[in-house]
Amino acid sequence: MTITLFxxxxxxxxxxxxxxxxxxxxxxxxxxxxxxxxxxxxxxxGGNHTILISSSNTLSFITGSLPPSPAPTTSFVPLSLPSPFTPTSSSCAWTTTHLAAPQALFSFGHGPKGELGLGPSMLSTGVPTQLPNFPPPHTNIISLSSSMSHTVVLLSTGQVYAFGAGRKGQIGLPAVPAVYEPRLINEVPFRVEKTLCGKEFTCLLGGPATGDILILGSDKFGIKSQAPSNVKGWKDAGAGWGSIFILFEDGSMKSWGRDDHGQMVPEELGKVKTMAVGSEHVVAVLEETGNVVAWGWGEHGNCGPEGLGEKGDGKSFGVHNIYEVQEFEEVVMVGAGCATSWIAIERKGG
Known part of the structure; x- marks a missing residue:
């Protein structure tokens, strides 16, 4: 098969x-x-950069502007990573990047609030640097999630560690302005299987069978007070800066939080196969057609031409079609960032 990235x-x-x-x-x-x-x-x-890794863990690239690098790149360039480290997951805060394998976590960029997780003496580095003594013994790193200024790491034990900005309690208690090294979030009464990070909150999910959910941090936009008591049957989940989206196994979606730019799930959406959540918009693949749609704030074109709005302010509510699949095509991945959208297409012979 051949993959084309848009x-x-x-x-x-x-x-x-x-x-x-x-x-x-x-x-x-x-x-x-x-x-x-x-x-x-x-x-x-991240805020102005993008990290790409292949599912075979053999290729890693970066494009855009990531401090403290002196100049931006306008095309993906290979990342220089220590051998034999090959990342299996990644996440980006506004000016930092994190790459993880089961037994190692590397960070680079600029993190004055502890976003690098490398301790109070290292707040900026252009070289991927390994976090010392992490993960804890007899554990593996399963996944990473980040938002503006904090990162959460899910371990094979179902425990979660976090670092970065913590003034609102988004990385657990005690609530402090900054946490410079990974710290265990103690107040979780269930085994975590999914982590989501918003601007000033963290959402932790248990398994789909129980639908356990816990939200830490700020309640701005009702992100905590409007949350359901459980999300049984969830298939995937994502968080924007001020909103949360749950994709269920039956293709339905639920959302709550900020909605001043049409971020909430539109009523006319239909069943969803896969999704990706950006800072203030969502990209999704529809089950019925296989087409890619987007909704939310689209001022920079990330929700397609219709999503720009009549005044160019991105306030064009509703579902916008951004990629219509052709014969012998299939969408194998969608991504979303800070007003960016990504679509990977597989073309098969026909």
Whole structure:
């Protein structure tokens, strides 16, 4: 199979990897990847940069602007990682990137509030640097999630560790302005299977059979007070800066939180196969057609031309079609970042 990656949206720092710095509102093919990219990929997005890793864990790339690097790149370039480290998951805060394998976690970028997790003496580095003595003995790292200024790490034991900004209690108690090294979140009464990070909150989910849910941090936009008591049957979940989205096994979705730019799930959406949640928008693949749609704040073109709104402010509520699959095509991945959208298409012979 052949994979083609498309991007659209905010591109002022080259974070779309299109060899220029202009915003685009229609999907454009990313041309800086190897022609032999034949496996599905994962995307993590910071404020002005994007990290790509292949599912086979053999390729890692970065594009855009990530302090303290002196200049942005406008195309994906290979990351220099210590051998034999090959990341299996990644996440990005606003100006930091985290790459993890089961037994190692690396960070780089700029993190004045502890976003790097490397201790109070290292707040900025352009070189991927391993967090010492992490994960704890007899555990593996399962996944990472980040938002503006904090990161949560899920371990094989079902425990979660976190670091970065903590003034609102989003990384557990005690609530402090900054936590510079991974700290166990103690107040979780269940085994965690999914972690989500918003701007000033963290959402922890138990298994789909129980639907356990716990939200830590700020209640702005009713993110805690409007939350359901459980989310049994969840298939996937994601968080924007001020909202949470749950995709259930039957293809339905539930959302709550901030809705001033149409972020909540539109009534006319239909059943969803897969989704990705950005800072203030969502990208989804529809079950019935296989097409890719988006909704929410689309000022930079990340929700397509219709999502720009009549005044160009992105306040165009409703579902917007951003990619219509052709014969012999299938969407194998979607991604979403800070006003950026990503679509990976597999083309099969026909």
């Amino acid at each position: 991007s659209l949206g905010s591109n002022g720092s080259g974070q779309l990897s299109l060899s220029h710095i202009e915003d685009v509102s229609t999907p454009q093919p990313v041309t800086s990847l190897p022609h032999n990219l034949t496996s599905p990929i994962s995307i993590s997005c």
